[in-house]
Amino acid sequence: MFEIKQLRYFVAVAEELNFRRAAERLHITQPPLSQTIKNLEEELNVKLFIRNTHSVQLTRAGEVFFQEALNLLAAAHQSLSLVRQADAGEVGALNIGYSASAIFSSVLTSALAVLLERRPLLELQLHDGNSLDHLSSLRSGQLDAAILRSDIANESARGLRLHFLGEEPLYVLINPSHALAKAEHLFLSDLSDERLLLQPTGKRTFLRHQVEYLSERAGLSLVNTLEVPDISSMLCFVTAGLGIAVLPKSVASIPHGLVSIPLADIGSSRPLTLVSASETPVVLELEKLVNERVKS
Structure with a gap:
């Protein structure tokens, strides 16, 4: 099977149609160039060039191989580029x-x-x-x-x-029409009469564990709760008045049309x-x- 170097040498001769100019372009001497083309022709078992003392011309097979060589070199260049980009983390x-x-x-x-x-x-x-x-x-x-x-x-x-x-404190997210919506801060004990929206137990999230721990310490029974599969759904449910959510500051900071009130319980920030x-x-x-x- 031919090598990339053989393809490069062949393309240089095919484009220059002159061995001397092709050797100069490749920064090599003419004898190794001629030998490489000879070896390539032997491997392919075809004549790629018609040579005489005055000119160099591509044969019909050489014209076909010229296009194939250009395609192969382009593919090799692309592959090398992708490898280097992958090494640099760009792909x-x-x-x-x-x-x-x-x-x-x-x-x-x-x-x-x-x-x-x-x-x-x-x-x-x-x-x-x-x-x-x-x-x-x-x-x-x-x-x-x-x-x-x-x-x-x-x-x-x-x-x-x-x-x-940074620290991520917890906030209580409430519908603007809720009676607690004007509070400056809230404790979990203030939510004893409310339905809390929680992440599913099966997901074993730190947030769910944290709310359970703080609720137990505050003496809040988590009987009146509704498990919601994701935070986006929680926000929709709060908007619909289906309950109250306790979520981190980064969630409370995104636009959602709800009221966000800091949770004042000790240990609510993580x-x-x-x-x-x-x-x-x-x-x-x-x-x-x-x-x-x-x-x-």
Whole structure:
């Protein structure tokens, strides 16, 4: 099978129709060029050029092979370019894990927007889940990074890089027509007569666990609750007057037409953290973009 070098040499001669000029263009001497073309013709078992003392012309087979050689060189160049881009993190997939209560972080989303603008061929793949599952996926290499709203123990973080994005306090989201809508702050005990909208127990989210813990400490029975599969649906249900939601500040900050009231219970604030294990150029750039936004 012929080599890339043979194709390059052949194309140079085919375009110049002169061995001397082709050798100069390739920055080699003429004898190795002539030998390479001879070897190529022997491998193909066809004559590619008609040569005499005055001129060099392509044969019919040479004309056909010329187009094929151009296509093969273009494909090889494209493949090499993709490999280099992949090594630099410009192509391929970036796998980001997130907990439902953390993906609304403007620090993360603005950093991702800049990253994708710089690397338009990069494919962003998002993976919903809870903190424990994401930490496991980071260690196994299934995820490149994860945005988590939870307390991460030192043992759980061993071998991973943590980037603190800020504290995420909890807010009570209420329909504007609700009797509590004018309160400056609320305690969970103030919600004893209300229906709370919660994430499903089966998802084992940190937010659900946190609300359960704070409610137990406040003496609030979680009997009157409604499990809602996702946060977007929670906002719709609050708008419809079906209940009250307790959600992080990043969710409360997005436009939704609801009233957001700070939750005053001690321990309602938790850190928002970007956790990463991979050291690819694209992950390191994401970390840099995130840190820049935290400092600004």
